[in-house]
Amino acid sequence: MALTTGRRRIVAVVSVAVMVAVTAITAYRVLAPAEVSTTARGEYPAAAVREAGVVGRLPVAPLIVDGRLRVYAAQRQVYADGPVDARHRGTPYWSYRRWPAEVSGVVAAGTTVVSHWSDGKLVALDARTGQVAWQVDGPAPAEGWTARRTGAGAVWSPAGLFHTGTGDPPTLVVSGPERLAAFAFDDGRELWSTEVDGACRTDVGTTSTGRFAAVDRCAGPAVVEFRDVRSGEPVDRWQPPGVTAEWSVTPVGCVTEGVRCGGLRVTGPSDDGGRGWLLAADGPVAVPALDPSDAELTGEWVVRAADGVVTGGSARDGEEVWRRTDLGTVRIVAVQADRVHLVTETNDLITVDPATGAERSRFVLNVGADGVGWTPGAAYASGGYLALERLRPPPAPDADDQRYFLTSEPLVLAAT
Template sequence: MRFVLTGLLVLVVITAMGITAYRTLKPAETVSRADKPVPSAEPIKAIQYSELAEAPLIVEGRLRVYAEQWRVFADTPVTAQRMMTPHWSYRRWPAEVVSIVEVEKPASGVGMSVVVTKWSDGDIVALDAEKGDIVWQAKIDPAPGESYKGRRTGSKTMWSPEDLFVSTSVVDKQPIVIATGKDVVEAIDPANGTVKWTKSFVAEPGCRTTDWTGPDTYYTKNTCTKPATLEIYDAATGLPVGTWRPPGASIGTDAVSNWFIEPSSCDLGHSGCLMFKAAPTGEGVVTYTDAVSGLGTITATYYSLAPDRTVKPEPVADKDTVIAVGDVVAQQVTGGYIWAYSRTTGQRLWMSEVNGRLIGGDPRNFYLVNNEYQLLVLNRETGAVTSSTELRIRPADRFVFSMYYLHAGYLVIERLQTTKESEIDDKYYFSQDTVVLVGIG
């Protein structure tokens, strides 16, 4: 009898555990909203602030937003030394976080900043950046294989989203979020979730896998035409702006007719890109560094959209890294000097011999990480170094990086032991708290 009772007890326990697991892991949407106000943005200093386990987006200089496989959450303040108890949290299961963008409220202060999230089941959810409340929800047919690709830190999901972009209206300068799915693209008003336009490509399935936004346009390459065709649409209306192919593009094998193209000088990921580079073939294209070393001869040419919305070459842009801010373009052959030119006149403005890696720019400065692991600030007009910030937490630190984020006076870098993505996390990331956040002076 005792064995029977014991068996029944075990059965009851197992059944209870099963019910508990189901209640915990069943498909769910959970919102833990903020219960306290967000502190004001702090004055930014040119110092190290934080070592973090995950890669944040920074909103209004007051919040850090993170992504995990099934959860998006925020902490505050931005300058906290470590990750803090979540200010708010939003969780869905079994859907996974695919992409995130943030759209900050205008300078007038009217409205709210939103964090727009896209999930593997096609749900698009906008969250109030300050409170964590759901502002609106939309749905798009997801492309096959959409999943969380952020690994341990979420950096790729946060800093290089593949199917969620931001642009603006050429007329009223209001922000527009553009989402892509399975042979479809939608433009959404981030303030209220209104779908402004939809473009369906179901008649040519699987043909558009390379896309990005410019300041007020959406670009996508149609690989089913021979040769491929770049299609350009107005971001606010979805109306066609034009089509384009690089000079010399021709019919041939897929490797030839699917010519090379890549966005360049982008605000974040593939959003707000001022330029793109293209070559008339899809094979044999090398970097400028490799061409100089004799490893090939076909290099890409840089292009941009002229005020009349025709594609024009950027004649002074001819290096591996090109960053344009307004009329000034700074460029660098990998590891070499930095040259700055006027995009309008072609006049050389300055040259810097500082060694390192050019990583970004804004209306005041260009930014470089030098060989001594320092962030250098170069004046946009003169090239003079105006400040530096140490990126090493400890003097013995040695790391490499491929993902980084510049925004609102902060630089965030994901430190790695190697850029070989096939390595396991323990050999890939520099440390457990592998993300470093510094202020820019």
């Protein structure tokens, strides 16, 4: 009897040990750092040739890459689908996941997609295949995933993540609370790195003149610091003339937010709009046409929509070149190098040429039976496409996503 009881105890102890071991192994597999790369198996989508009009609706915000793919971000995933003019989000063409790190931001240039993660890791993917092209340790961001449900904040305005476009050679600038660094976009080589105090600096972005701009308040009066993107060397510390003790800088004329910006708008606490500046090779040049907050810069042209009048003129001399009074009450939601996108009060999308004011397209931004009873939110334009968030009126930024966004597919995608 005692022997049987002893055997039972041994069996029980062994069983408990096995269960603990299995639980530990399972927990390790679930919680251990990991990355999963699912590369493309099908053919690379062809470049789309699409007539102007509504393409479809999406649940998440896309980056248009190479005119062929749409790239999206989630809390722990970067993925793509195609073709670019598909009516709905499709099965991922490729996908890349990491755990437990979170996506902080995503940018793309050419066929390279770079994601920045909460642990500072930079991961570059080849958009054509989804394969990892390179990985390096970059400056850790202030936060990980902060975007709302659509992910627009991670792909359209990623904090601390900037680049110089597809120029030769393209450069990636990464800013964190403690370090600022630049990397070669094609292979991830670190070009330069410097310690910074993020508590007294505000990033502005890269400029069309090959600089990286930031507002520096760390050592005395605030200045706009310009660094050479390739070397990291400070080339100018500029203080706007006549500014007050408190002022802010908004980049204008950017390819996407904070990328290759052609100008700045400096705004003080009592300014009506601000003061506009064109970024020239030898320093900022005052451009009064850019002073109003509703003025937009695209290349050498300034376009403004105010009081039912849309005008376009030269950024250099401020001379008005064209004027439209037949478009009704409109507002500019996005610009591209060769087009300006305006939305009417009834959510018609009108696209005009910034040099002439000629109308390129006009149509209602309605998808299915959704109607037009919504308010435009964040917007993104690239490659002749416009993606726009649709919000429930009146917009309630502090509300949950169900109240804030129009539907479960709040993004409307249009070809212009």
